[in-house]
Amino acid sequence: MAELTANQLGAAAHDDNGHLSEEEKNENLKLGVWLYLASEIVIFSIMIVGYIILRINEPAVVEQAHEQLGVGLVTANTFVLLASSFFMVMGLRAMQGGNRAGMLRWIGLTAVGGTVFLIGQYIEYSELAHLGIILGYTDSQWSTLGMRFYAPTFFHGAHVFVGVIWALEVLRRGAKGRYDHNPIGIEMFGLYWHFVDVVWIMLFTLIYLV
């Protein structure tokens, strides 16, 4: 009985040569991406708690920074990233429907959204540097804010940069028809990109609004 069950399980998961089926491979790949994202949660949490401690202990510094910066640029950037997440899921939807041209268009827009976000972040950092909010320790009132602000936002920006590169690779492979029969590569990129979006949703609220 036990042998029969094992055989049945084997037949469901493997072909005659003992290889995993495409569906099983896809499930394993997705689980791998989710586990990777789970580890990212811990890394971002450490950076976020560093900021929260400053926010609680030195509220005046953060409030002054909010006054100086405003929320216009960062809100626009947030909309860009939310839109890019929408473009991403529409790209996967198009490929699942067999529409390769549509997928290329949507993923292209995703890459553009990520690039615009990075340009916005560069402009913001330039304004901050002009105010004297820098990474290193200075005698200014902002000395405690620099690292606690830049660490989570720059680390997130680095993820967006990697995402843009990944999107371009998806476009290259997609144009060759790599995903015509199995769009798992797009789905894996999508999980990463949406996670980057979720992290920004939390950072935007915690760092710029609360």
Place this chain on the structure above:
Amino acid sequence: MAEATHHEDGQHSNTVRLLGFEITVEGGIYTVVFGGLAILTVIEVLSAEYLKEAIHNAPEAAATLQAIKAILLLGIAIIKSCLVIWFYMHLRDEKRVLAVVLLLPLLIASLSIMYLLAIPPIGYGV
């Protein structure tokens, strides 16, 4: 609250049932979720600006208003995050184990954060 049906050809439907109404829009549930995210973001920013002004005008109630602001804005951010994870990352269609993979580190991270916020001299109360 919101659900999408599927076409016969397996593509996602453009018709979404939302709060008892049927909405037909290009992109279906994904477009509706994006609309929800955009509206919540506008509410979030406007609430933050309004409460910042209220705190400025009533310093005697600043602690209470700041607590209300934090709870309200973090609540909205969590709803937005759940929308992305549930619909865009397709957690609603995935195996339960992926929800555990996501929730377990969140739980561990939350406990770690609470610990770090509690211990002096780096934490709250210094």
